[in-house]
Amino acid sequence: xxxxxxxxxxxxxxxxxxxxxxxxxxxxxxxxxxxxxxxxxxxxxxxxxxxxxxxxxxxxxxxxxxxxxxxxxxxxxxxxxxxxxxxxxxxxxxxxxxxxxxxxxxxxxxxxxxxxxxxxxxxxxxxxxxxxxxxxxxxxxxxxxxxxxxxxxxxxxxxxxxxxxxxxxxxxxxxxxxxxxxxxxxxxxxxxxxxxxxxxxxxxxxxxxxxxxxxxxxxxxxxxxxxxxxxxxxxxxxxxxxxxxxxxxxxxxxxxxxxxxxxxxxxxxxxxxxxxxxxxxxxxxxxxxxxxxxx
Ligand SMILES: C[S@@+](CC[C@H](N)C(=O)[O-])C[C@H]1O[C@@H](n2cnc3c(N)ncnc32)[C@H](O)[C@@H]1O
Numbered sequence: 001x002x003x004x005x006x007x008x009x010x011x012x013x014x015x016x017x018x019x020x021x022x023x024x025x026x027x028x029x030x031x032x033x034x035x036x037x038x039x040x041x042x043x044x045x046x047x048x049x050x051x052x053x054x055x056x057x058x059x060x061x062x063x064x065x066x067x068x069x070x071x072x073x074x075x076x077x078x079x080x081x082x083x084x085x086x087x088x089x090x091x092x093x094x095x096x097x098x099x100x101x102x103x104x105x106x107x108x109x110x111x112x113x114x115x116x117x118x119x120x121x122x123x124x125x126x127x128x129x130x131x132x133x134x135x136x137x138x139x140x141x142x143x144x145x146x147x148x149x150x151x152x153x154x155x156x157x158x159x160x161x162x163x164x165x166x167x168x169x170x171x172x173x174x175x176x177x178x179x180x181x182x183x184x185x186x187x188x189x190x191x192x193x194x195x196x197x198x199x200x201x202x203x204x205x206x207x208x209x210x211x212x213x214x215x216x217x218x219x220x221x222x223x224x225x226x227x228x229x230x231x232x233x234x235x236x237x238x239x240x241x242x243x244x245x246x247x248x249x250x251x252x253x254x255x256x257x258x259x260x261x262x263x264x265x266x267x268x269x270x271x272x273x274x275x276x277x278x279x280x281x282x283x284x285x286x287x288x289x290x291x292x293x294x295x
């Protein structure tokens with residue numbers, strides 16, 4: 001399969017790419033959100049874990065993680081990372097993508113359910129249909145549980161400005177084209193820039209969007225790292241600080257390279273007999289930032 005082949009090829013160098021300053025800034029923003037939004041002890045399903053950077057973070061923060069990815073080369077690196085992490089035994093891995101996950105979970109889950117589903121840095125931009133996410137959320141997520149999605153945004157401010165400045169207007173809106181393709185390790189990967197409305201539709205009325213963060217709004221996307229390094233360090237530091245301030249502002253939060261959203265399963269929804277009592281994840285509520293979200 002094209003996508004899996006691409007990520008197998010990317011896997012050996014992924015951590016180098018993810019170690020650049022612009023990417024690390026985005027990673028720190030999402031980890032700060034995970035810390036606010038997810039509590040130690042939670043049982044988390046992570047979809048598209050890549051080399052396991054978030055898996056390690058969540059396990060080290062005291063969460064129990066089941067992490068999956070369809071790329072064997074990515075998953076091998078997650079397993080190696082967990083083997084050298086003190087909290088690595090809090091996480092297990094599954095070799096599959098979103099499409100096969102409902103079938104795997106039906107055999108695996110034994111009715112225990114999850115407190116959260118996490119998918120970060122565009123893993124679900126690789127899938128055309130988010131329907132399996134809806135099925136998992138309805139069937140395996142406990143009432144009060146959360147879905148935390150880090151998807152590539154459809155209106156990246158930096159990217160639009162960059163292509164405008166380079167006189168390439170056709171690329172300014174490339175994320176809104178229906179047949180978008182992104183080269184990954186030399187392989188053209190079909191990429192789906194999902195609307196918030198699509199996520200809402202697959203999750204259904206039992207879920208409420210309560211947090212929206214723009215990740216990488218005024219700091220450029222990782223592929224512009226080399227140009228970013230030409231900017232003086234004090235300006236880069238100031239910009240990174242500014243990014244953290246504006247990331248939750250309505251409308252501005254739609255302009256990130258990635259958009260991190262949290263969807264909470266309403267407590268009145270009963271799933272396979274899970275009780276709302278005792279399944280609380282106790283999420284900290286920061287006041288809704290979802291008001292500025294674009295459907
Ligand atoms: C950009 S990487 C992000 C990895 C990781 N979440 C992170 O934060 O670094 C995208 C990941 O999505 C995975 N992926 C591709 N297709 C997928 C699918 N259908 N279901 C789940 N994950 C998928 C890839 O194998 C890859 O590891």
